[in-house]
Amino acid sequence: MEIEQYFEDYALGDTRKTNGRTITETDFVVHAGHTGDFFPHHMDTEFCKTLPFGQRIAHGTMTFAIGVGLAATQINPRAFTYGYERLRFPKPVFIGDTIHTVVTIGTMKLDPKRDGFGQVVEKTETFNQRGETVMYCEHILLVELRK
Amino acid sequence: MEIEQYFEDYALGDTRKTNGRTITETDFVVHAGHTGDFFPHHMDTEFCKTLPFGQRIAHGTMTFAIGVGLAATQINPRAFTYGYERLRFPKPVFIGDTIHTVVTIGTMKLDPKRDGFGQVVEKTETFNQRGETVMYCEHILLVELRK
Amino acid sequence: MEIEQYFEDYALGDTRKTNGRTITETDFVVHAGHTGDFFPHHMDTEFCKTLPFGQRIAHGTMTFAIGVGLAATQINPRAFTYGYERLRFPKPVFIGDTIHTVVTIGTMKLDPKRDGFGQVVEKTETFNQRGETVMYCEHILLVELRK
Amino acid sequence: MEIEQYFEDYALGDTRKTNGRTITETDFVVHAGHTGDFFPHHMDTEFCKTLPFGQRIAHGTMTFAIGVGLAATQINPRAFTYGYERLRFPKPVFIGDTIHTVVTIGTMKLDPKRDGFGQVVEKTETFNQRGETVMYCEHILLVELRK
Amino acid sequence: MEIEQYFEDYALGDTRKTNGRTITETDFVVHAGHTGDFFPHHMDTEFCKTLPFGQRIAHGTMTFAIGVGLAATQINPRAFTYGYERLRFPKPVFIGDTIHTVVTIGTMKLDPKRDGFGQVVEKTETFNQRGETVMYCEHILLVELRK
Amino acid sequence: MEIEQYFEDYALGDTRKTNGRTITETDFVVHAGHTGDFFPHHMDTEFCKTLPFGQRIAHGTMTFAIGVGLAATQINPRAFTYGYERLRFPKPVFIGDTIHTVVTIGTMKLDPKRDGFGQVVEKTETFNQRGETVMYCEHILLVELRK
Numbered sequence: 001m002e003i004e005q006y007f008e009d010y011a012l013g014d015t016r017k018t019n020g021r022t023i024t025e026t027d028f029v030v031h032a033g034h035t036g037d038f039f040p041h042h043m044d045t046e047f048c049k050t051l052p053f054g055q056r057i058a059h060g061t062m063t064f065a066i067g068v069g070l071a072a073t074q075i076n077p078r079a080f081t082y083g084y085e086r087l088r089f090p091k092p093v094f095i096g097d098t099i100h101t102v103v104t105i106g107t108m109k110l111d112p113k114r115d116g117f118g119q120v121v122e123k124t125e126t127f128n129q130r131g132e133t134v135m136y137c138e139h140i141l142l143v144e145l146r147k
Numbered sequence: 148m149e150i151e152q153y154f155e156d157y158a159l160g161d162t163r164k165t166n167g168r169t170i171t172e173t174d175f176v177v178h179a180g181h182t183g184d185f186f187p188h189h190m191d192t193e194f195c196k197t198l199p200f201g202q203r204i205a206h207g208t209m210t211f212a213i214g215v216g217l218a219a220t221q222i223n224p225r226a227f228t229y230g231y232e233r234l235r236f237p238k239p240v241f242i243g244d245t246i247h248t249v250v251t252i253g254t255m256k257l258d259p260k261r262d263g264f265g266q267v268v269e270k271t272e273t274f275n276q277r278g279e280t281v282m283y284c285e286h287i288l289l290v291e292l293r294k
Numbered sequence: 295m296e297i298e299q300y301f302e303d304y305a306l307g308d309t310r311k312t313n314g315r316t317i318t319e320t321d322f323v324v325h326a327g328h329t330g331d332f333f334p335h336h337m338d339t340e341f342c343k344t345l346p347f348g349q350r351i352a353h354g355t356m357t358f359a360i361g362v363g364l365a366a367t368q369i370n371p372r373a374f375t376y377g378y379e380r381l382r383f384p385k386p387v388f389i390g391d392t393i394h395t396v397v398t399i400g401t402m403k404l405d406p407k408r409d410g411f412g413q414v415v416e417k418t419e420t421f422n423q424r425g426e427t428v429m430y431c432e433h434i435l436l437v438e439l440r441k
Numbered sequence: 442m443e444i445e446q447y448f449e450d451y452a453l454g455d456t457r458k459t460n461g462r463t464i465t466e467t468d469f470v471v472h473a474g475h476t477g478d479f480f481p482h483h484m485d486t487e488f489c490k491t492l493p494f495g496q497r498i499a500h501g502t503m504t505f506a507i508g509v510g511l512a513a514t515q516i517n518p519r520a521f522t523y524g525y526e527r528l529r530f531p532k533p534v535f536i537g538d539t540i541h542t543v544v545t546i547g548t549m550k551l552d553p554k555r556d557g558f559g560q561v562v563e564k565t566e567t568f569n570q571r572g573e574t575v576m577y578c579e580h581i582l583l584v585e586l587r588k
Numbered sequence: 589m590e591i592e593q594y595f596e597d598y599a600l601g602d603t604r605k606t607n608g609r610t611i612t613e614t615d616f617v618v619h620a621g622h623t624g625d626f627f628p629h630h631m632d633t634e635f636c637k638t639l640p641f642g643q644r645i646a647h648g649t650m651t652f653a654i655g656v657g658l659a660a661t662q663i664n665p666r667a668f669t670y671g672y673e674r675l676r677f678p679k680p681v682f683i684g685d686t687i688h689t690v691v692t693i694g695t696m697k698l699d700p701k702r703d704g705f706g707q708v709v710e711k712t713e714t715f716n717q718r719g720e721t722v723m724y725c726e727h728i729l730l731v732e733l734r735k
Numbered sequence: 736m737e738i739e740q741y742f743e744d745y746a747l748g749d750t751r752k753t754n755g756r757t758i759t760e761t762d763f764v765v766h767a768g769h770t771g772d773f774f775p776h777h778m779d780t781e782f783c784k785t786l787p788f789g790q791r792i793a794h795g796t797m798t799f800a801i802g803v804g805l806a807a808t809q810i811n812p813r814a815f816t817y818g819y820e821r822l823r824f825p826k827p828v829f830i831g832d833t834i835h836t837v838v839t840i841g842t843m844k845l846d847p848k849r850d851g852f853g854q855v856v857e858k859t860e861t862f863n864q865r866g867e868t869v870m871y872c873e874h875i876l877l878v879e880l881r882k
Binding site for chain 2: 021027030031034035036037038039040059060061062064065066068069070072075081082083084085086087088089
């Protein structure tokens with residue numbers, strides 16, 4: 001769904017919460033095949049029995065891609081991604097965990113280098129079903145100013 | 148392949164270059180289905196004709212996941228991912244582009260909070276077939292010190 | 295396998311039964327990614343615990359596509375699909391259910407608008423391992439008359 | 442996104458239009474693998490050169506599943522699917538076509554058999570980039586009445 | 589479809605020809621992700637420009653798996669696979685090639701080690717649209733003798 | 736990783752062992768969809784309850800493709816595949832089994848027909864977590880002689 005929002009339309013502290021999604025063994029296998037990362041931490045149950053967690057853990061790149069993807073429900077034609085900062089994975093994601101993402105408008109400032117644009121930072125936090133944070137990052141958007 | 152490396156085994160400026168991989172329309176479709184992000188920028192050729200690039204562009208999360216995945220060829224049991232900083236997408240990836248990744252040991256320092264560990268930053272840069280940077284990030288590893 | 299059949303070669307009440315197929319969590323994830331329908335009824339085990347069934351249920355579009363697909367073993371070059379009527383899903387499909395399809399020649403009549411063609415209705419019914427109907431539809435074929 | 446709507450909240454003639462999506466060769470291959478329907482009409486370019494269209498055409502079950510899936514953006518906890526009627530494929534979908542779906546509230550009536558429920562028919566029509574209808578069906582919803 | 593055949597029901601020289609299937613870029617990408625073999629011969633168009641063929645060539649394991657899979661249309665409950673001999677790939681498969689398989693009953697003999705069983709060798713040959721052999725193997729079946 | 740090796744660089748008896756990989760239900764479903772082989776031995780849990788093994792068993796083509804794929808970690812630009820001999824599946828692979836492959840340089844001889852090339856046979860053996868052999872084959876490489 002398209003929702004047009006200029007820089008001035010964002011409000012500090014605004015928050016939105018996505019649907020949940022259960023991360024399955026299928027997602028692990030698809031992600032390995034998609035990225036070529038078949039490290040045994042994600043793919044080998046026997047090896048994982050020798051690790052502290054005792055089971056396969058999700059690729060960080062998958063937790064990021066799905067965590068961010070869950071929030072991809074509204075398109076703002078006045079904004080585009082500049083980059084991401086402080087990407088962290090405080091807790092691992094296991095097969096069967098159900099995650100959702102909460103996006104909060106963090107900081108807002110005029111872009112120092114681009115006239116007519118502001119920077120909006122969306123604090124993007126993904127939680128599992130126990131309320132633990134499994135992914136955190138700061139998504140930097142460049143957003144047009146209203147003329 | 149497992150290659151055991153302690154913090155002291157890393158050398159500033161060391162670099163490794165991955166194989167190349169052509170990003171296909173299939174990768175676009177798989178990534179949309181994997182993440183649930185079906186934004187028309189990635190999926191709708193008619194819509195994209197109205198944009199500056201004139202064609203579908205890759206999801207940033209895909210460029211990151213595959214760019215990092217290309218480098219997932221050697222496992223170091225003494226290291227694990229702490230996070231990523233400064234993730235950027237200077238140029239878009241189009242269908243048919245061929246990308247490869249260059250990993251360079253950037254900075255190294257003792258971890259201020261974890262005794263017995265150092266931080267190694269792998270500057271991870273993904274290039275297309277024209278030598279343009281399509282992804283840049285700083286991968287922070289925590290690596291055990293040799294006792 | 296190609297089996298040429300003119301309208302006159304179909305016989306009311308003829309029936310054929312397909313192989314069985316177990317519907318897996320993988321099928322759920324593939325279908326969501328294929329269609330873009332990530333509704334929590336299909337994808338979120340925590341949400342589903344709050345529903346009457348207590349677990350994820352298959353997309354109706356998947357039960358239809360696989361139920362019909364199971365019967366796609368013989369090609370008749372004299373027939374093509376006109377459409378489907380009365381598509382229903384009397385019981386849900388759960389992960390781990392094994393389904394098969396029974397196709398019965400229901401009604402046959404000359405096509406009122408197309409000279410030289412007849413309409414054959416294939417009653418297409420998909421059952422689970424408990425003999426319950428999980429999908430029913432009427433597949434309308436247009437079939438050439440023998441000259 | 443959840444939007445709670447009782448029967449009384451639907452309005453005859455209301456319409457919503459989805460995003461567009463380009464149907465790719467990947468979708469054809471994924472659908473064949475997902476359903477097991479590898480008929481040469483969808484999978485064999487040499488065979489298709491001998492047919493009137495001269496190229497591969499999409500599975501009807503895929504056009505239906507994706508056409509309906511495009512509209513799966515808002516969840517109404519007061520409604521569920523009863524079935525579909527009059528599913529038709531007036532024009533074929535070719536690789537590279539871009540489709541979108543328009544949903545219109547068609548007819549509304551009290552459910553004759555279920556006290557406290559009404560039937561809402563969503564006329565679901567999928568168009569290609571030339572404005573031709575490639576799928577039509579009537580999606581019957583059962584929706585709770587406001588007490 | 590199940591077709592029960594005892595050893596005595598096979599006839600030397602009998603042959604069956606499968607449907608055709610166009611091998612797509614999607615198949616290349618799926619096979620790489622399924623097997624973990626991302627060698628640039630299959631995945632990197634720039635690298636392949638430097639090779640004699642000038643383009644990506646299919647994994648041998650894929651040509652084998654799909655070539656054999658094309659013939660998986662009739663199940664004989666009296667037979668099972670013992671193994672394969674002489675697996676060869678005389679010509680490469682390129683993206684866009686259309687292949688089909690011809691199975692011929694090659695040799696038949698009593699199994700020297702298993703009382704009540706015979707060995708049937710199915711010469712399995714896969715051709716492209718130019719009639720060139722892209723895969724050849726000898727599929728050894730163990731088949732029950734009629735009592 | 737590219738490792739250039741001439742015929743003279745191979746040594747009889749040299750061996751390398753791959754990472755492990757757990758074979759999942761997802762792999763079964765992906766392989767069926769990739770090859771079109773939906774035989775109930777791989778796909779139908781109810782049918783499989785009537786067989787000696789009591790559960791679904793992997794396609795032989797998948798055990799081969801993944802078993803060989805596990806070893807696809809080093810590219811030798813002086814070698815290419817001639818074919819495979821004696822492909823066998825001594826034990827079945829079940830969902831949840833973890834396999835790895837051991838490659839041993841078996842026999843080496845000058846190629847009788849190709850001047851400047853030798854034949855190297857890699858005995859390729861795939862084991863499950865109980866140390867049982869689930870796949871064996873002889874991979875014949877043609878390798879350039881050093882001038």
